[in-house]
Amino acid sequence: MNTDMLHNAPLWAALLGFILAQAIKPLINLFIEKKFDTHLFFSTGGMPSSHTAGVIALSTSIGMTTGPGSVAFALAIAFSAITIHDAMGIRRAAGKQAEVINEWSMILADIHKDGRFTEEHLKTMLGHSFSQVFGSIIFGLIVGYVTTVLIIG
Numbered sequence: 024m025n026t027d028m029l030h031n032a033p034l035w036a037a038l039l040g041f042i043l044a045q046a047i048k049p050l051i052n053l054f055i056e057k058k059f060d061t062h063l064f065f066s067t068g069g070m071p072s073s074h075t076a077g078v079i080a081l082s083t084s085i086g087m088t089t090g091p092g093s094v095a096f097a098l099a100i101a102f103s104a105i106t107i108h109d110a111m112g113i114r115r116a117a118g119k120q121a122e123v124i125n126e127w128s129m130i131l132a133d134i135h136k137d138g139r140f141t142e143e144h145l146k147t148m149l150g151h152s153f154s155q156v157f158g159s160i161i162f163g164l165i166v167g168y169v170t171t172v173l174i175i176g
Contacts, residue, residue: 059148
């Protein structure tokens, strides 16, 4: 068994999938919105989903290194499914709730102009749409494959 962390393709694939997905968020925003926003390097939500890209890169690399019939690959796929469900479902719903709370917060701030109410905005871009997750799955597959081929050969 190889215990050399530098040659652990699944680990590097997951890290690269996550980091590269976060790194290209500002570039995608620049292309679409014509604005470069450095805060997107560290934000949740948006395109691509770094969580999805990371777990898919991990699963891809584990499948390539241990085989699709291995227990490790089964665990990685289950972990990926849970992560993607959370990114698309639960966190997206929380973001929609934050939008409503922010709307009510503005209304309350208008009502209480005497300063008894302080408006605090919640982050609304928490989750991902299906297209963002689908694009991230493709991105994660590519990162996982390329990383594994480069490390293992």
